[in-house]
Amino acid sequence: MAVPIIKKPANAAAANLADYQQCCSEFTDFCSDNAASDGPQLKTLPGGGLNICYQALDNHLKSPVADKLAIRWISKNDEILDYSYRDLCQLTSRFASILHTLNLSTGARIFSLLGRRPELYIAALGTLKAGCVFTPLFSAFGPEPIQSRMDIGEAQLLLTTRSLYRKKVKSWRQSLPSLKAVILIDGDLDDEPDCHLWSELMQQADPDFPCAETQPEDMALLHFTSGTTGQPKGVIHVHQAVAYHQLSAFWALDLKPSDTYWCTADPGWVTGTSYGIIAPLCLGVTMIIDEAEFDVERWYRLLQQQQVTVWYTAPTAIRMLMKAGLAIRNQYDLSALRFIASVGEPLNPEAVVWGQTAFSIPFHDNWWQTETGGIMIANLASQDIKPGSMGRPLPGIQAAIIGHQDDGTSQIITAPMQVGELALKPGWPAMFRGYLHQEEKYRHCFANGWYLSGDLAMCDEDGYYWFVGRKDDLIKSSGHLIGPFEVESALMEHEAVAEAGVIGKPDPVAGEIVKAFVTLKPGFTPDETLQKTLLGFARQHLGVAVAPKEIVFRRNLPKTRSGKIMRRLLKARELGLPEGDLSTLESDEQ
Structure with a gap:
């Protein structure tokens, strides 16, 4: 059954990307000051180079944003901790100095095994400030996936809790020779070798430790993604990715400095890092972080209490809210919401329309992958929405539908609504630079000048892309x-x-x-x-x-x-x- 188009809102001209066609035609380069003349600018380090943490925090210290609320963390028990941009800058400097004290040099692999705890966000940015490489792991992982990822990634330090360490790491730790140290954010050490307490280290650390003068192509992030078989793949991203993180959030999520923003993704997933840590801080917004897991009433209560204006969540959560019905939704005043978006898998048309019913605004679906590092295709605040569509490529992103023939040849499909593999022309700053130790697998992702996503899709006559399924599906x-x-x-x-x-x-x-x-x-x-x-x-x-x-x-x-x-x-x-x-x-x- 066809779902009617949701026409662009009356205030479309106020969107960060107000004129899609003009921006696409005038676009030149992601890293230039002209990428978005009214949007975020890329700031190099005082001595040259580029560093994600400098862009997200230190860059703001001489601006009015310095003492603004950057992160409001809400615990499972509703305890609230607030951090300004200045607070985070000092705390991340402390963590960076800890890494230096522990003789972890530039490029060292720092892993976290934590839930949505403040220490994770400080460590993520502090790792980047130190010029090291940050890798988040899901705290719900079992011992085997933790061990395999830390082994492949050659982990040199692990940040975790006493409980998680004892349950999931301690039994095999000695089999990982690269691991030099463990930092526990709570509890005591019990004479564990090379274990340290977060509180003691942070108290002694330097709050003015300078940002490492990393270069744009230096490795910054290592995200693991699983295939259907074989070892997990370590996806490499570099510091230059920040240019795309902030610009894509400015365009696709319509983030403004005045926003209170809630990205519900766990940092163990790439969304929780790209758009749950880096991009919003680069743009000077206030972030809400909830430690607790999904709960219908809690989520509605937080949206109301914190006056969230931009909300980025997942299709599963949206469907669970739909399942709970409108009666519970109507108990809360959510009028502060002005933009809501979805990511993780394609959002069903009825869920997009339900957003219009439940919140008086539709959900804006978008498409990207761990490998792309940022949003590639999106339904924009200033554009009509075709429910069920992924939207259109962001300015500077060239997408195509590739048809693969039985004889092994490929060609671009130009006819509308024909199924083929979604492909992207390489060159955006957040594009992955490789699979760690799997160079051949990385090369197989590219053919004839295109990155092949492995997703099947169609493109209609208006340039909107439609997800069909994974090639194997x-x-x-x-x-x-x-x-x-x-x-x-x-x-x-x-x-x-x-x-x-x-x-x-x-x-x-x-x-x-x-x-x-x-x-x-x-x-x-x-x-x-x-x-x-x-x-x-x-x-x-x-x-x-x-x-x-x-x-x-x-x-x-x-x-x-x-x-x-x-x-x-x-x-x-x-x-x-x-x-x-x-x-x-x-x-x-x-």
Whole structure:
């Protein structure tokens, strides 16, 4: 069923990127002062060079932003800690000096294993200030994925809690020769070798430790991403990425210095670093950080109490809010919200429209990857929204749909709404510079001057891009190529469906049939009657060729920590195949 276009708002001219076409035509270079004449400028270090922390913090010290609230941290128990830009600058200098005292030289790999704690944010920026490389890990990881990532990344220091260290690190620590030190943010040391207490080190550290004079191409961030098989990949990003972090947030998230901004992503995920730490601080906004996990009432309460104006969250969370219904939403005054966006996986059209109903503004979906380092394609504040679309490429980003032929050749697809692989022309500052120790795998990401994303998509006549699925997710049934996202979105239009995951199941006649796994909203019974109703509903909306032939109910669907439904895991379990790397699995079927 077609979803009507949501027309651009009456105040579109006030958006940071008010004239999309003009900006695209006049764009020259991401790192020049002309990239956005009214937007963020890139500041080099006093002695030359470029450093992400300098851009995010030190750069503000001689401006009115210096004593402004930078981070408001809210604990699980509602304790509040406030940090100004000046506070963060001094604290990050202290941490940088700690690394120097521990003889961790430029380029040393610093890993964190923490939840959303203030120490993580200080350490992330302090690591960059010291010229070292920062790698965040999810605190929910088990011992094996932690060990494998620290081994691949040649970790030299780990920042964590006493509990996490004892449960997940202590048993194998001696097998990692590169690890020189551990800093615990709480508890006591119990005579652990080369362990240090955060509080003691920070008290003795230098609050005026200078920013390292790093160069644009020096490694700054190492993010790990999992494939379907094999070792996790260490994605390398450099200090020059900051030029794109701040500019893309200025354009795609419409961030202004007056905003109170909440990015709900964990820093263990690239969004939580690029747009949960770096970009908002570069732009001088006030950030809200909530230590607690998702809770419907808590989230609405924080949005109201903190007067959040820009909110960046994930499709899974949005669908859970939808599932909870409007009655609870209507108990809160959320009129401060002016821009809301989604990231992690494509946002279903009905969720975009629900934003308009629930908040009087639609959710703005966007697309990017760990490898791209920043938002590539977005629905902008000043533009019409086509619900279900990823939006249009940001100025300076050249995207295309590439068709791969059976004979091994490829060509750009120019006809609208034809499925192919989404590709980008390399050159933006946040583009990854490699997979650590996997040079061949990195080279395979590029062909004929394009970065190949591995995502299948379409582009319409207006230049809006539409996600179809990962290359491996595409379903081939009776000669039809079916994208799972289309089927999932159609199922979600039914009032009973909370979430859906779709796979291709082998069939001797059709090659594959479409099978859907569905979770229900409260008040609906997972019985045969509803199953038949949903099958008929899907046929009516999608046609017999595309609609699922089988629907099964689940209490939960397996998802990554970034909220993506793990279709390949659904398929592996359906077919009894190896499940592959499950280190990023957060929720599972029950």
